[in-house]
């Protein structure tokens with residue numbers, strides 16, 4: 013029994029195999045109403061359909077690439093011939109020169125030949141009457157026209173079910189249908205024998221009880237579905253940066269139209285089909301669309317970007333060409349949206365309970381029927397009328413049968429698994445109000461039993477509002493206050509200021525833009541904006557710096573390298589590389605430094621010690637440190653080469669303050685008292701991490717702080733011995749985080765992990781509960797997570813844990829109550845039926861009396 017139970021109804025909370033999902037469905041077997049029983053469980057057939065679609069996408073894409081390669085060879089050298097493409101009248105009338113189908117065939121078909129014929133990316137931009145620099149005009153009349161021709165960026169979704177649909181589904185209960193037949197027969201026979209209305213009493217009684225059951229079921233199901241709809245809408249909200257009217261702005265991906273220029277960064281999902289306009293080191297992960305795991309480089313030679321794929325690295329500008337259901341992703345999503353959420357372990361367990369009780373109920377129903385029939389036969393045998401049956405007696409038999417069926421209706425807790433869904437959905441809604449969006453129902457269950465939280469530092473424990481407060485430029489440490497910024501400039505040699513500003517404004521992933529209201533706005537990650545702000549306060553002019561030298565190459569920041577770099581073509585000729593990043597790492601690649609006189613001198617031991625001491629001093633004050641460096645490149649340096657890692661001249665070090673969030677300390681204490689261990693895993697410097705961890709109460713005197721590279725070196729045994737004591741892990745790579753989580757899970761801890769970056773995805777995936785940050789989190793992180801923390805706040809995580817616990821207790825109580833009701837109802841029905849042959853209506857009545 014036990015093994016049967018464990019094998020069939022034991023589902024993992026995450027990543028359950030298709031077999032496991034199929035298995036319990038099979039074992040459930042006796043189901044009164046499959047429509048209800050399997051609602052809010054995964055729709056496996058739809059999922060298989062989606063998987064098949066992915067495979068065919070993969071195949072199509074592979075062929076398209078082959079064909080276009082061949083075409084490219086053929087047309088290279090030959091002037092592209094005029095196409096025989098005719099613009100449809102209505103498209104022309106709207107002011108465009110390309111129809112949606114042609115655009116689709118170019119991008120989805122990866123058709124280089126057609127692309128060339130239409131004049132490349134610029135040609136297509138012109139035909140779509142957009143500009144790759146300024147984007148669409150935001151005139152609503154023009155936008156509406158565009159929308160009429162090309163459609164909107166939304167996927168077709170199944171219509172929301174109305175109340176009547178739920179009534180209809182509730183009616184499809186097997187036992188209710190049998191009762192219905194009984195009622196009908198009873199009505200016909202009764203009226204035929206005793207006439208209207210006397211003979212109809214029994215039949216109408218059954219009909220009334222059926223209607224009551226159906227109404228109550230449908231109402232509760234309908235209410236539940238409404239709750240889910242709200243949550244679903246929230247889950248799909250994604251915003252993206254778009255240039256319209258030459259203004260960079262945030263927009264919902266639903267408002268995208270062909271011709272829009274969108275800005276994509278590492279971790280973003282490509283929101284529509286489009287063409288690469290400009291950008292650097294773009295690597296596209298197409299696995300969600302095609303199942304292909306090998307990432308693809310996208311650049312001017314291979315400019316096709318498909319909706320639903322993700323930026324694994326780099327950043328770029330893309331021009332949208334096809335939206336919504338015209339993309340393969342749209343079609344896939346339309347199918348997948350009906351694929352449903354995975355069932356949770358509790359749901360499956362309760363399905364098991366319902367199944368077993370169903371069998372018990374069925375057994376009792378059969379026994380009841382047998383007992384009652386036997387009673388009738390016995391009395392007839394005594395009367396000696398066993399062979400002569402009156403209509404009244406036949407009706408009595410029918411009534412017995414109805415009583416037996418009613419026992420099944422009453423005793424089987426068909427709604428039990430649904431009730432779990434109901435309480436989980438209720439908790440989800442409450443969590444939503446508390447700024448936590450639950451993506452997978454199962455997470456609500458698991459969160460209650462979490463024993464470990466591995467938290468990010470930046471943005472989760474801290475506010476993510478960064479400002480440069482200290483600097484060490486040209487070897488001199490200075491405070492950067494509000495009043496002495498101008499003086500800072502005058503204290504540093506001019507040549508160094510020039511280099512510093514050039515580094516800040518050109519070697520950046522951020523951007524300074526003028527927004528719709530004409531105000532200056534700094535876009536980018538908090539670290540970047542802090543630096544840009546610093547540059548501006550030194551009197552720098554970002555636009556002028558950017559125009560002065562040409563960007564030849566950019567290697568955007570990622571958490572693995574912990575640095576970024578650019579190569580500039582200087583106005584006076586020659587190439588210069590700038591790099592900035594984690595101080596120790598960048599400093600290790602420097603062999604020269606600018607001294608206080610503004611001269612470049614070799615980095616001797618004394619200066620190295622001075623700089624390292626500065627880094628530690630900043631870090632001990634809980635500041636994030638960045639080192640900026642540059643290097644002149646030889647003239648024969650080819651931009652195709654990677655940006656060098658060493659040989660740099662250090663310009664300086666900045667200390668960035670990121671204050672701890674209010675309330676974090678208290679939340680950490682709450683966790684501790686609730687038996688949850690909080691650990692900090694960060695990419696930052698170990699001293700910065702320690703300082704902040706102490707401030708939050710995470711690092712205690714008996715705890716260990718370790719650096720990622722040291723942790724990686726440890727053997728399995730050493731790791732296991734170390735892990736319970738690790739409270740801070742600094743300079744961690746994404747894989748370190750993943751390893752920590754895996755090891756913790758292997759010693760039976762239930763681990764919650766928070767993350768924001770693309771590289772946190774593996775750890776989020778591995779964790780029992782992955783928590784992604786809503787504001788700073790990338791799409792990739794969010795997609796790997798089970799819960800999205802909408803305000804990025806550590807306290808919210810504690811709230812989620814609290815909800816998780818209360819959900820568990822609530823469900824437990826509810827199940828106890830419901831099972832008691834069912835069993836009492838079963839016993840009452842059974843005994844009274846055997847003793848007195850009470851009528852069906854009374855049972856249903858008793859049941860609902862008990863329920864409400």
Ligand SMILES: Nc1ncnc2c1ncn2[C@@H]1O[C@H](COP(=O)(O)OP(=O)(O)OP(=O)(O)O)[C@@H](O)[C@H]1O
Nearest residue numbers: 468469470539569571574576592593594694695696
């Ligand atoms: N835009 C950037 N350019 C260059 N270096 C950066 C940039 N952003 C961060 N860094 C450096 O990289 C280090 C680690 O970054 P990483 O993304 O791994 O950690 P994080 O996600 O910011 O921190 P946490 O893991 O606590 O959230 C930082 O300490 C900083 O020195």
Ligand SMILES: [Ca+2]
Nearest residue numbers: 468470768769
């Ligand atoms: Ca992070």
